[in-house]
Amino acid sequence: MSRKKAVKGKAATSSPSAGSPSGKGTGKSARGSPGIVQMNGVVHPSRPSISNSSEFYDIAFKVMLVGDSGVGKTCLLVRFKDGAFLAGSFISTVGIDFRNKVLNIDGVKVKLQIWDTAGQERFRSVTHAYYRDAHALLLLYDVTNKSSFDNIQAWLTEIHEYAQQDVVLMLLGNKADATHDRVVKREDGERLAKEFGVPFMETSARSGLNVELAFTAVAKELKHRSMKDPSEKFKLHEYVNKEMKGTGCCRS
Numbered sequence: 001m002s003r004k005k006a007v008k009g010k011a012a013t014s015s016p017s018a019g020s021p022s023g024k025g026t027g028k029s030a031r032g033s034p035g036i037v038q039m040n041g042v043v044h045p046s047r048p049s050i051s052n053s054s055e056f057y058d059i060a061f062k063v064m065l066v067g068d069s070g071v072g073k074t075c076l077l078v079r080f081k082d083g084a085f086l087a088g089s090f091i092s093t094v095g096i097d098f099r100n101k102v103l104n105i106d107g108v109k110v111k112l113q114i115w116d117t118a119g120q121e122r123f124r125s126v127t128h129a130y131y132r133d134a135h136a137l138l139l140l141y142d143v144t145n146k147s148s149f150d151n152i153q154a155w156l157t158e159i160h161e162y163a164q165q166d167v168v169l170m171l172l173g174n175k176a177d178a179t180h181d182r183v184v185k186r187e188d189g190e191r192l193a194k195e196f197g198v199p200f201m202e203t204s205a206r207s208g209l210n211v212e213l214a215f216t217a218v219a220k221e222l223k224h225r226s227m228k229d230p231s232e233k234f235k236l237h238e239y240v241n242k243e244m245k246g247t248g249c250c251r252s
């Protein structure tokens with residue numbers, strides 16, 4: 001099976017289908033899977049890609065970052081994509097943007113097209129249009145900002161209204177490095193996640209804590225769902241709990 005070149009670049013904020021993996025011309029949704037886009041038929045580990053392997057992939061998924069303005073969505077994406085922390089003054093995202101990264105998940109090249117949404121209220125209508133194509137959502141709050149945690153309930157209501165029923169959802173408590181300014185305890189995040197039955201971890205875009213894990217866990221779950229390989233047993237919650245590197249002692 002030939003591997004496809006990854007799509008790079010900014011999304012057109014006008015229409016959600018522009019640049020989205022299930023948009024026109026980028027590949028059909030595989031039958032039966034939850035809207036997962038499989039490029040060129042069945043996915044199977046095939047011959048190595050013939051050029052820079054970061055450009056080629058076997059399967060593509062759309063992941064959205066959502067949460068209040070300032071929780072660290074853009075910084076988390078830059079940390080994951082470029083391995084760097086966007087220090088300096090806070091520049092709020094306008095509209096929406098996306099970055100691509102290809103992960104090697106058990107020999108399968110999984111391209112994540114990661115959509116960085118603007119947390120500010122005024123851009124909410126733009127982001128609504130993107131939810132329906134999302135295969136996974138990372139919902140962030142900021143452990144140093146109580147209202148960003150209190151707003152998670154409202155975000156979940158919005159997700160329920162606009163996203164696919166079977167969207168993969170993960171709750172992330174970001175800025176876990178900011179110990180002195182912390183106002184939301186890790187246990188509070190764990191409790192909320194348990195209440196909604198979603199995997200949870202604390203992250204830090206500044207230190208890198210659990211950033212790779214968050215995206216890898218999502219990629220594994222999406223690949224697992226789309227491959228429907230009965231021999232492969234993967235449970236997202238168990239994987240996250242096993243792999244999580246915590247700031248605190250406890251593991252849920």
Ligand SMILES: Nc1nc2c(ncn2[C@@H]2O[C@H](COP(=O)(O)OP(=O)(O)OP(=O)(O)O)[C@@H](O)[C@H]2O)c(=O)[nH]1
Pocket residue numbers: 067068069070071072073074075076086087088089090091092093094117118119120174175176177178203204205206207
């Ligand atoms: N200490 C610490 N600061 C962080 C972390 N992640 C982001 N920040 C800071 O928090 C501020 C906001 O980060 P952004 O990533 O721009 O926030 P955002 O969620 O993209 O905000 P919007 O684009 O407005 O939705 C910036 O000043 C970052 O430097 C983190 O993990 N730790």
Ligand SMILES: [Mg+2]
Pocket residue numbers: 073074075091092093116117118119
């Ligand atoms: Mg941003």
